[in-house]
Amino acid sequence: MAWSRVIGAVAGLVLLVAPVPAAAQTQKAGPPPVTVPALSNWAPGEGSYAFARSTRIVARDQESREVAGTLADDLRAAGRGTVPVVRDVAPRTGDIVVDVDPSAARLGAEGYELRAGARLTITGRTDTGAFYGTRTLLQLLAQGDRVPAGRTVDVPEYKERGVGVCACYVHISTEWLENLVRDMAYQKLNQLLLELKVKSEAHPEANTWGYYTKDEIRRIVALGEKYHVEIIPEINSPGHMDPWIENRPDLQLTDSDGVKQPSRLDVTQQAAFDYYTSLIDEYAQVFPATSWHMGADEYMLGSDFAKYPQVLAYARQKYGADATPQDAFIDFVNRVHAYAATKGKKLRIWNDGLTGANTVPVTAGTTVEHWLNVAVKPSELIAQGYPVMNASYSLYLVRGGFHSDTKGLYDQSWDPRGFEGEKLTSRTGITGAKISLWPDNGRGETENEVAVLLDPALRHIAQATWGSPHPDATYAEFTARARAVGHAPGWRDLTRVPLADGTYTFRGGGVTRDLQVARTPDGYVTLKSATSGRCLETRSGKLTLNVPLEPGSAVTEETCAASNTLQRWVPVPAPGGYELVNAITRMAVHVTDDGHLVQYPPDQRTPAVWQVTAR
Known part of the structure; x- marks a missing residue:
């Protein structure tokens, strides 16, 4: 490591250590x-x-x-x-x-x-x-x-040492996030970037499931402040906006066939900009962070600007005959930058939208998080004066998909100079690096499984951003180092199940079920009907990222399958018994007036409390 050589993220500043007694x-x-x-x-x-x-x-x-x-x-x-x-x-x-x-x-x-x-x-x-x-x-x-x-x-090598979490579609429990904050601080990581939905008072039409209440966010932010972890919010825009505008077709970009695009915000509309900035204002009520992450990635994912001639028309009207459709996109980014600045916040964006096809530059001072190898390289961004964070795809853990090869990165002595598509020789202009957790197949792995996969990656990014990327001769020695220090004080083992395996009678909401409880290897339970031999599962309603996220969707008995994560449940102790929360959707079982089991966010419908007696 080199804390005797570098102060903060300023390369080349020599630290003189006092003589040893x-x-x-x-x-x-x-x-x-x-x-x-x-x-x-x-x-x-x-x-x-x-x-x-x-x-x-x-x-x-x-x-x-x-x-x-x-x-x-x-x-x-x-x-x-x-x-x-x-x-x-x-x-x-x-x-x-x-x-x-x-x-x-x-x-x-x-x-x-x-x-x-x-x-x-x-x-x-x-x-x-x-x-x-x-x-x-x-x-x-x-x-x-x-x-x-x-x-x-x-003394740390880099100023920004982070983790990014997308809880933007599939909910992640607050207990899991609190564990993450504690472990981050324990290893001197200082920045948690959260892409998520806060339940909106200004736009109740957007409150489909996946949101967090403002009180939940306040508790997470307070923990971050106590442990010196800045929590920076993100609402991805103008692409990936479907969690916010699926019920607002008036704000959706319309293609040349007249088809509305729920994931794309119409950057040519003032109303769309006003809508987005009103969300910034609402998030500021619970996030005091000095930065705002607007995403700005994959706006044309699966399409191209040629399908939207109004975007080019808007760009030329504003910037002249030589303007490109990309200029309309950059215009939106810059307008958000200016608005965020009036609120005392610096803007952050992903890099893949910076294709070089624009004539309008991104506003100076915008931090670019580089994750994808595109035409404009990190060295060019740094030369143009933009702060650049390394958010390389090689540092990703995709739920149910790609997992970062932490051992390979350690053996290669990876450090934040190693970007996708380019390895730099200097730290100058690089703010730091982060690992990213993405929910692309939300039912592919449970939170507890993700926590196991995350742990070595978390230790590695802490090591590589604070000091030397290779303090031990082998990766096995490095992982032994991690085991020696363990988890942070206050970290909770979320794999503990409060019910022993066995068959129980569950009584709640006027319904009685005899269920066989069996612990799963990742610390949840399956609930198998003693009558039908089938397992409780939630599978109905609208699917997003392969997960049923629609409030009110049914909880039914289905053929048991050990690999089916939607059949895994969390028995949560409550006065008088237990609530049953699905391990993936994080919604609790509610009993309707006619005795059906459905899933709801707890702030929408009161979860059933089940009295549990052994049979």
Whole structure:
């Protein structure tokens, strides 16, 4: 790693490390303690730091106290008991000292210094830097009560270290997202980009399933703020807009045959722009992020501009006879950029819409997330002054499809300079990198299965964006490093099933069913009728990405199939019994007045509470 060489994301800035004390110089240098990301400039000392029942967290000032409070919360969640946070006291043996020192310029915006000896001291120039020092401490204490004496200065290579999640069609549980935020922070990742739908008050016609309530988003954002993970929202536009405009044909782009296109927003209409910016305003109520991601990818996926002559006419009317249809698309991007700027937000877009067929440039300052190899290369974008993030397709995990080859990337010493179609030699202009989780076949894998697949990719992107991409000689050694530090304090095992395998009588909503409960390998249950021998499943209604997302669609008994993820259920404890939530749709079973089982979002219909007794 190179935190001794680089401050933040600024390439080439040399960090001078203070001389190692003579006592440490006489000691034979040992390997750094095990962390993810790994420490590279560890200067060993004599002895060790010991965490004990008498340990206190000494906070130097108010900023330090907030970091110390979070550390105390996490120590308690990790089973370390209640560790008091104190101020204005002299530290003693066994104490943890947290200090925010604005004069420590060498640490940059996110770096920290950690010194372990009779007591352990963490110093950051900012509260974020100090916070990351506490993540290192938690990882060390996850391996035992003692930390070897020594010192490190740990500064990230890249400013943006992220994960992108598309919950834009198929719902992802808030519990899963909260686990992700905790594990991201634990490994010093700082940016979660969420493409999702927030339940709209301004546009209730758009509230088909897949949305999150504003209170749910507020809880996730609050967790992100506590753990220094900025959560940036995305509403993909002007393509992939069908979750928002399927019930708004007046805003859909119409092709030359007069056919409405539910996935394409009509960029030639002022009403379409007003609609989209009203969503920005509504999202701002729950997302305080300083960025707005508008997607801007695949607008003409499966078609081309020739099918929409009105787009070319709009571009020429606005930009002259030499304008192209692509200019109308870029015009929409730039107008959103300008609007977002009035709200204090910087714009982010995907790169594939930048084909070079435009005469109108994208507004300066727009961050381009490069995922696909198209005509305009990352080096050209950087030369034109655009901040570029590496969101390479090789870093994707597609639910039920392509999975990133983390071992292959590690063995190749991949780092954020390695884009699709181009490998750069300099970090200049590259903001960082992210992995992306996509739901293309939403029923292909359950959330718990995705979590297992995600874990090594998460550790790898943390390593490659913070420091050296190859701290261990083999991938097996790197994965052993990850196992040693484990998950973040407060991370919940979502594979635990509260019902033992067996046959039970379920009573709820005036309905009684005798069901055989069997745990699945990924931590859900199947519910097999003791009468028919068939399994409960939701399959009716409108399918999106192979998933029945329509509220009110039936829950029926179907032929059991071990591979059918729509037959997997989550028994959620509730007062008086359990609610039954589908593992894929995340909708709960509701019993209608005539005794039928249907699925609904819990804010639309009250889930049935099932009293469960063993037979």
